[in-house]
Amino acid sequence: MEVRLLDLSRQYRGIAEEVRAAVDAVFGDCAFILGRRVAEFEAAVAAYCGVKYAVGVASGTDALLLSLRALGVEHGEEVITTPYTFFATAGAVWNAGGRPVFVDIDPATFNLDPGRIEDAVTERTKVILPVHLFGQVADMDPIREIAERRGLRILEDAAQAIGARYHGRRAGRFGDLTGFSFFPSKNLGAAGDGGMVVTDDEDLAAAVRALRAHGGRDRYVHEVVGYNSRLDALQAAVLSVKLPHLDEWSEGRRRHAALYDEAFRGMEEVTPPPVPPGHVPIYNQYVIRCRDRDGFKAFLADRGVGTAIYYPRPLHLQECFRGLGYREGDFPEAERAAAETLSLPVYAELTEAEQNHVIESIRAFYAGRAG
Ligand SMILES: Cc1ncc(COP(=O)(O)O)c(C=O)c1O
Known part of the structure; x- marks a missing residue:
C-alpha cells in the first residue's frame, strides 16, 4: 500500500466544481489584480481570525517581509526568533534589513521557549517573531508579557497555523501583525503562492497595503520603496471557496492526530507531539520524535509510507547566516529536534486503512529492532 505524506487531489475532488x-x-x-474578490477574501479572513484588517500579499514569505518593513525594522535592528523553522522566517528578517537573533526552542512544543527570550534582548531588539510551528500556537502569554515590559513589537509567523487556537483565540490575535501562508500544502492552500497579513492596527495595515504595491499610498506617489506583492484575484477566488471548509479539514487532521497519539501511547521509541492545556492545534504537520529517525524513515519508505523531515538543519547553522557568528551546539534543543523528528501523513482525507498501515509499519519497525 502506498500512503503519501499529502495528496491534494483528494481535497480538490470534493470541491472541484466550485473551484472551477x-x-x-x-x-x-478578467479582473486579475486586486479588486472585489481580493477585498472579499481579505474581509473573510479578518472575520475568521477576529481581527480588523487583512491584506492579501503574494506569499507567506512576503507577509513576513512586508510586516517587518511596516514595523520599521532596518539597519541591522534585531528580531528575536527561533532557529527551528522554515527558512523564510529568518530570510524575511534578513531581507527587511534586520538581524535574526535566535533563541532555543521548548523541546516539548518545538516552539520558541519564552524562558530564554529575555536573555537575548538588547537595546537593538525591535521585534519578537514567534513561529506557530506545525500548526500549534507558541506560548504567547509570556511572550506578550516580555514584549510589553521591554517595549518590543510582536510579529506572529502563523504560516502553518491558520485557525489554531490558544486559550480560545485564533492565531492572528497575539501580535501587532501576523503573517499567514497559502502555500498549497498549508491547511488553507491556494493553487500556487499566496499570503495574508492581519492586524488590528489601522496604520500598520495601511503601511502593508502600500508596501504590497510599490510603497505608494496614492498612485504614482511613493514615500517608501515597496514591492510588487499582491494576492492574485484568481488565488483569492480559489481560497474563498476553500475557507468555509477549513475548520472541517483541520478537525479531520485532529482526529487522525488523536488516533496516532493513542497508538503511540506507551511506545518508548516514539514521542507524539504534546498539546499543552489551552491549545487547539491544526496539525499542518504531525511531527513525532523517534529513535533512529533516519533508519525509521527509510523503513517506512520501503513500506510505501511517505514522511518528511521538518527541518533537518536549524537556521543558525545555515551557510548564509555564517556571518551571524553562531556555531553548532549553540541551540541544543533545536539541533536535537532537527535530528530526531519525522512528519507523518495527517491530511484530512487520509483513510482509516491508510492510517492503520502507517501505525502498523511503525510498530513493525520497532518490534523488529527489539527482537
Ligand atoms: C513557518 C513558515 N514561515 C514562512 C513560510 C513562508 O510561506 P510561503 O511559502 O507562502 O512564502 C512558511 C511556508 O512555506 C512557513 O512554514
Missing part, C-alpha cells in the same frame, strides 16, 4: 466556477468567474470579467 470561481475560476471561470474571474475570467468572466
Whole structure:
C-alpha cells in the first residue's frame, strides 16, 4: 500500500466544481489584480481570525517581509526568533534589513521557549517573531508579557497555523501583525503562492497595503520603496471557496492526530507531539520524535509510507547566516529536534486503512529492532 505524506487531489475532488466556477468567474470579467474578490477574501479572513484588517500579499514569505518593513525594522535592528523553522522566517528578517537573533526552542512544543527570550534582548531588539510551528500556537502569554515590559513589537509567523487556537483565540490575535501562508500544502492552500497579513492596527495595515504595491499610498506617489506583492484575484477566488471548509479539514487532521497519539501511547521509541492545556492545534504537520529517525524513515519508505523531515538543519547553522557568528551546539534543543523528528501523513482525507498501515509499519519497525 502506498500512503503519501499529502495528496491534494483528494481535497480538490470534493470541491472541484466550485473551484472551477470561481475560476471561470474571474475570467468572466478578467479582473486579475486586486479588486472585489481580493477585498472579499481579505474581509473573510479578518472575520475568521477576529481581527480588523487583512491584506492579501503574494506569499507567506512576503507577509513576513512586508510586516517587518511596516514595523520599521532596518539597519541591522534585531528580531528575536527561533532557529527551528522554515527558512523564510529568518530570510524575511534578513531581507527587511534586520538581524535574526535566535533563541532555543521548548523541546516539548518545538516552539520558541519564552524562558530564554529575555536573555537575548538588547537595546537593538525591535521585534519578537514567534513561529506557530506545525500548526500549534507558541506560548504567547509570556511572550506578550516580555514584549510589553521591554517595549518590543510582536510579529506572529502563523504560516502553518491558520485557525489554531490558544486559550480560545485564533492565531492572528497575539501580535501587532501576523503573517499567514497559502502555500498549497498549508491547511488553507491556494493553487500556487499566496499570503495574508492581519492586524488590528489601522496604520500598520495601511503601511502593508502600500508596501504590497510599490510603497505608494496614492498612485504614482511613493514615500517608501515597496514591492510588487499582491494576492492574485484568481488565488483569492480559489481560497474563498476553500475557507468555509477549513475548520472541517483541520478537525479531520485532529482526529487522525488523536488516533496516532493513542497508538503511540506507551511506545518508548516514539514521542507524539504534546498539546499543552489551552491549545487547539491544526496539525499542518504531525511531527513525532523517534529513535533512529533516519533508519525509521527509510523503513517506512520501503513500506510505501511517505514522511518528511521538518527541518533537518536549524537556521543558525545555515551557510548564509555564517556571518551571524553562531556555531553548532549553540541551540541544543533545536539541533536535537532537527535530528530526531519525522512528519507523518495527517491530511484530512487520509483513510482509516491508510492510517492503520502507517501505525502498523511503525510498530513493525520497532518490534523488529527489539527482537
Ligand atoms: C513557518 C513558515 N514561515 C514562512 C513560510 C513562508 O510561506 P510561503 O511559502 O507562502 O512564502 C512558511 C511556508 O512555506 C512557513 O512554514
